[in-house]
Every structure is written in structure tokens, then in C-alpha cells.
Amino acid sequence: MGKIFDWIDRRFGVKEPHKKFLQRPAFGMPEKVNYSYCLGGMSFIYFLMLVCTGLLLSMYYVPSEKEAFKSVAAITNDVTLGWLIRGLHKWSANLFIIFIMLHTIRVFVSQAYRPPRELNWMAGVLGLVIAMASGFTGYLLPWDQKAYWATEVGTSMFGTVPFIGDYLMRFVRGGLDIDGATLIRFYSMHVLFLPASMAIILWAHFHMVKRQGIAKSL
Amino acid sequence: MKRMKRRDFLKKAIKVFFSIIAAAVLSVFIYIYPSKIKERRLQFVYIMDEDDLPRKGIRKVEFQYKADDKEVANRVFLAAAGGDLTAFSSVCTHLGCLVNWDNNKKEFICPCHAGKYDMNGNVIAGPPPKPLTRLPLKIEDGKVYVGIKI
Numbered sequence: 001m002g003k004i005f006d007w008i009d010r011r012f013g014v015k016e017p018h019k020k021f022l023q024r025p026a027f028g029m030p031e032k033v034n035y036s037y038c039l040g041g042m043s044f045i046y047f048l049m050l051v052c053t054g055l056l057l058s059m060y061y062v063p064s065e066k067e068a069f070k071s072v073a074a075i076t077n078d079v080t081l082g083w084l085i086r087g088l089h090k091w092s093a094n095l096f097i098i099f100i101m102l103h104t105i106r107v108f109v110s111q112a113y114r115p116p117r118e119l120n121w122m123a124g125v126l127g128l129v130i131a132m133a134s135g136f137t138g139y140l141l142p143w144d145q146k147a148y149w150a151t152e153v154g155t156s157m158f159g160t161v162p163f164i165g166d167y168l169m170r171f172v173r174g175g176l177d178i179d180g181a182t183l184i185r186f187y188s189m190h191v192l193f194l195p196a197s198m199a200i201i202l203w204a205h206f207h208m209v210k211r212q213g214i215a216k217s218l
Numbered sequence: 219m220k221r222m223k224r225r226d227f228l229k230k231a232i233k234v235f236f237s238i239i240a241a242a243v244l245s246v247f248i249y250i251y252p253s254k255i256k257e258r259r260l261q262f263v264y265i266m267d268e269d270d271l272p273r274k275g276i277r278k279v280e281f282q283y284k285a286d287d288k289e290v291a292n293r294v295f296l297a298a299a300g301g302d303l304t305a306f307s308s309v310c311t312h313l314g315c316l317v318n319w320d321n322n323k324k325e326f327i328c329p330c331h332a333g334k335y336d337m338n339g340n341v342i343a344g345p346p347p348k349p350l351t352r353l354p355l356k357i358e359d360g361k362v363y364v365g366i367k368i
Contacts, residue, residue, distance in 0.1 A: 152313070153330055156312075157313060170251070170252055171252075175254075
């Protein structure tokens with residue numbers, strides 16, 4: 001590799017322990033792979049898009065009861081290219097979920113969840129749940145009527161859980177009603193907890209793909 | 219005193235370690251759970267004068283009140299039939315959206331999941347598990363107050 005990389009690698013020592021990983025696996029790629037095997041990778045691209053545009057949005061977004069709606073309006077109308085970043089974030093979020101679903105269908109149809117890949121299927125399901133949770137928490141952040149009522153409905157569902165429903169709902173809302181406490185709670189989940197968990201899950205997901213190879217197609 | 223075997227000591231140490239982790243996780247949940255949950259009390263809020271009360275049919279009444287220094291908008295439905303007056307909360311008993319009164323179909327319709335209630339607040343279609351909540355009304359000195367939990 002290049003001089004700069006070698007200089008870093010002599011000190012950081014990342015190449016040697018990852019040699020096996022960087023090599024082409026001995027078992028190679030199965031025959032008859034097609035473009036549907038790219039759906040997982042596409043989902044990952046959208047995840048990267050979401051991280052990048054989300055980081056940019058967080059520079060202007062203010063997660064407070066009084067400022068949230070105004071700041072989103074400002075991002076859309078006043079910030080240069082703000083409309084673009086917000087649009088990319090929104091559409092990437094939609095496509096992220098869609099591509100995860102398609103990827104899940106592909107894995108299901110090609111029976112790639114069979115041993116020894118059960119754990120990777122579980123990791124994938126967890127990833128889907130985190131993606132859904134990110135969508136749910138992100139939906140509240142514009143703090144408009146649609147966001148408010150969607151969250152009213154969504155958090156009320158927690159209240160229907162037997163016995164612990166009321167506690168669960170207050171836990172999610174950060175109080176009795178949806179207010180500033182809910183907003184900042186959702187914001188924290190959306191920008192810290194969920195992306196961090198997603199990164200760990202994805203690392204595990206890809207690690208297992210690399211270890212076990214691509215499943216033989218039918 | 220008998221000396222502890224290294225193996226037993228390690229076993230104990232691992233138990234202690236995981237107990238600490240469990241305690242930490244528990245305290246995290248306690249930390250996240252809201253510490254101050256306001257208790258709701260029934261309060262009567264002015265909505266209209268007695269002279270404006272509907273004689274027949276359903277009337278949507280929108281009003282505002284102050285709670286915790288915040289202006290809160292709310293709406294109730296007054297149903298008048300044969301001299302009886304009932305106040306219905308507009309909150310759908312399914313998942314908390316606000317219902318509307320459809321005067322042509324003579325039913326309350328929730329925009330979220332198409333829950334439907336009749337004039338008496340009873341469920342006629344959709345997912346709501348309970349009839350619309352009836353609210354207490356109070357008339358004093360020609361002014362109408364509705365009791366809501368604030």
C-alpha cells in the first residue's frame with residue numbers, strides 16, 4: 001500500500017491482525033448471485049447518508065419546545081442548502097426502511113438464515129427494530145401537528161401493555177403528556193442511543209457475513 | 219479461619235461484578251423514569267355562557283385555559299337532546315386522537331383509525347375499546363363550566 005498508509009500502519013499495526021479479513025475468503029462467492037444481494041449494502045449506504053446528513057442537521061436543530069419547529073423551518077427556508085440536507089435525511093430514512101425490508105425478504109427467500117447464520121438473522125432483526133425506533137423518534141422532532149399526533153398515538157400504544165402500560169408510557173414520554181421532556185428524550189434517543197447501538201449491531205452483522213461468507217443461493 | 223480457594227474467590231468476585239452491573243442498569247432505568255409526575259386534578263374551566271347552550275344536537279366547543287403558564291387549547295362536545303345536556307371529551311378512547319362530529323352521518327369520527335361513536339358516545343365501529351368519556355358540567359351564575367383533569 002501507499003507510503004502514508006505504511007507510515008501509519010507501522011505505528012498503528014492494523015494490517016497484520018486484519019490480514020485474514022482483508023483477503024478474499026477461501027470459500028469465495030457462491031454461483032448465481034444477482035443484484036438482490038446488493039440490497040443489504042444499499043441499506044448500509046442509506047445508513048451512512050443518514051449519519052452524515054443527521055450530523056449536519058444537528059448543527060441547526062434546537063430540541064426545545066419553543067425552538068424546535070422554528071429551527072426546522074429555518075433549516076428548510078433560511079439555511080443555505082438546508083432544504084437539501086433535510087430532504088436527503090428524510091428520503092434516506094424512508095428508503096433505509098424500505099431497503100432493509102427488501103433485504104430481509106431476499107434473505108428469507110434465499111433461506112440464508114439457516115445454520116450457521118441464525119445469529120446474523122437475529123442481529124438483522126435487531127437492526128430493523130433500531131431502524132424503526134429511529135424512524136419513530138425522528139418523526140417527533142419537527143414538532144408540528146403531524147409529529148405530535150403520530151407520537152400521541154404511538155406512545156399511547158405503550159399504555160395498552162397489560163399491568164405495566166401506564167409506567168411504560170410515562171417512561172417513554174418522560175411525563176404524563178407529550179411536551180418538552182418528550183421532545184428532548186426522543187432527540188437524545190434519535191441522535192445518540194440508537195445510532196450508537198445501530199453501529200454496534202452493523203459491525204456484528206458485517207463481521208458474521210465476512211466470517212460465514214455469502215449463503216449459497218437456491 | 220479457613221483460607222478461601224482461588225476458584226471460589228473468583229466465583230464470588232464474578233457474582234459481585236454482575237450484581238454491580240445489574241444495580242447500575244436498574245439505576246439507569248430509575249434515572250430515566252420521570253421524577254416529577256404531576257398529579258392531575260379535576261378542575262372546572264369556563265367554556266361558554268348559559269344562553270349559548272345548544273338546544274338540540276351536537277355542538278363543538280373550543281376553549282383555552284392556562285396550565286403551568288402554558289396556553290392549552292382543548293375542545294369538548296356538548297350533546298343536547300330532550301332537555302338533557304351531556305359533555306363528551308373529544309379524546310378518542312383508542313389512542314388519544316381528537317374526534318370530530320360528522321353532522322351528516324350523525325356520528326363522531328376519529329381521524330386516526332376511523333373509530334366511530336354515535337350521538338350518545340357509544341362505539342359503533344372501529345377499534346375504540348370504550349365509549350367517549352363523559353365530562354361533568356357545572357352551571358353557575360349563567361356560566362357553563364366543564365370539568366377536565368388538568
